[in-house]
Amino acid sequence: MTEKALTIITQREDLPQLFGKRIDNQAAIEEIITKIETESRSITFDIETKEGQATCRSLAAKIASAKSTLDKAGKARKDEYTVTTKLIDADRNVVKDRLQKLQDEVRQPLTELEQREAQRKTQHEINLSMISDFTDLVGAHSSAISERITTLQDKVIGNEWEEYKAEALESKDSVLKALRTEFEMVKKREDEQAELARLRAEQAQREQQEREARIAQEATAKAKADAERQAQQIAQESERKERESKEREARLIAEKESAELRAKQQVIDAAKRERDAIEAERLEAERLEANRQANKKHRDAIFIQAKDDLMANGIDEETAKQVIKLIHVSKVSNVTIKF
Structure with a gap:
């Protein structure tokens, strides 16, 4: 077959009708x-000659033209x-747009009703949660709990409360019950x-009074013993030096009075030291408590x-509180709360 026959194949007027057509499940254009494949491969030429090269070039151009014709x-x-x-x-777009608008228009009352119903339920659930929030009183004083x-x-x-009334009452x-407990x-x-x-304060007060009484008693006994000892010394001195008895007696009396004053001052000083120590203990206790x-x-x-x-x-x-509690008591490995 010649290259002219190849051109005739692609000049058929019914070429467009062959595309998309199936004959026995095979594309009609396949024929x-x-x-074209069979006729093109049947043409022979010697590529070593100029005539053969020209034939090859022309055949390739015809195939390209056939490809372009078929594609068009x-x-x-x-x-x-x-x-x-x-x-x-x-x-289709008109159908979808018009009927979607009609669907939305017809369903609008139901949509609005559903929205109102959802808002109503949401508000009731918020009100219920507000009742539950009354138990959130960590570390509160009894007066605060009483107010709640x-x-x-x-x-x-x-x-x-509508259908939530029973749940709200419960x-x-x-x-x-939880608040009262x-x-x-x-x-x-x-x-x-x-x-x-109160008991500690009373005990501290009793101990303080006992300490002060003991200190006063000890100081009085000591003062009395000192006075007696000094009186004895005076008597002995009087017997030994009778000439100076009046002068010595006056001096001894003065010393006795001075000793008694010193003894009383010692009692006062000791009591003050004790009170200061107690006050320091109280302030330290208050600081530790604070x-x-x-x-x-x-x-x-x-x-x-x-x-x-x-x-x-x-x-x-509740889960959050339980998690924190477990971490705090070291029930969760490798996890701690930083204070």
Whole structure:
């Protein structure tokens, strides 16, 4: 077959209709491609000669032309469908837009109702959580707990709670029970601490009085013994030196008075030293207690902050408290709370 026959193959008027067509599950265009391959490979030439080289060059150009012709035919066929496809897509968009708007319009009352219902339930759940928050009284004084109890008791759970009324009443009752139990425990602890402080104060006062009485008694006995000893010395001196008795007696009396004054002053000084020591002990105890309270407040603040951080990262409050407690008592390996 000649190169002219190759050109005739690609000049068929029905080329565009062959694209996209199937015959026995085989592309119709396959027949044209197969013929071009067969006819092209049947043309022989001697590449060592100029005539053969020209034939090779011409055949390659014919194949390129056939490729371009077939591709244009395929594109023409596609363009026919592209116009129809665009019209179909435009109609589909109209269908989707118009019917979506109609769907939204028809469903709008139901959507608004659902939104109101969701907001209503959310508000009820917030109100329920506010009741539960009444138990958040870490380290609180009994008076603060009592105020919470009174406030919660005065809170009326009426029909405005709707279907949440039963749950709200149950939560209120449960929280009140927990608050009352906590109040009794804290009040008992505070009363015990107050009683212990009173007993310690009374004991300290008794011990102080006993010490002062003992010091005064010892000082009086000592003064009396000194006076008696000095009186005896005076008597002995009087017997030995009768001539100087009056002068010596006057001097001894003065010494006695001075000794008694010194003894009394010693008693006063000793009592003052004792009181100063007790006051120093009291001030030191107050300082230690203040440090303990400050440390406790600091630890509580750290516990609360740690709990809030855990809750901010999605952990519920009870779990957060339990985690902090386990860490604090060294139940979690390699994890500590930094104070």
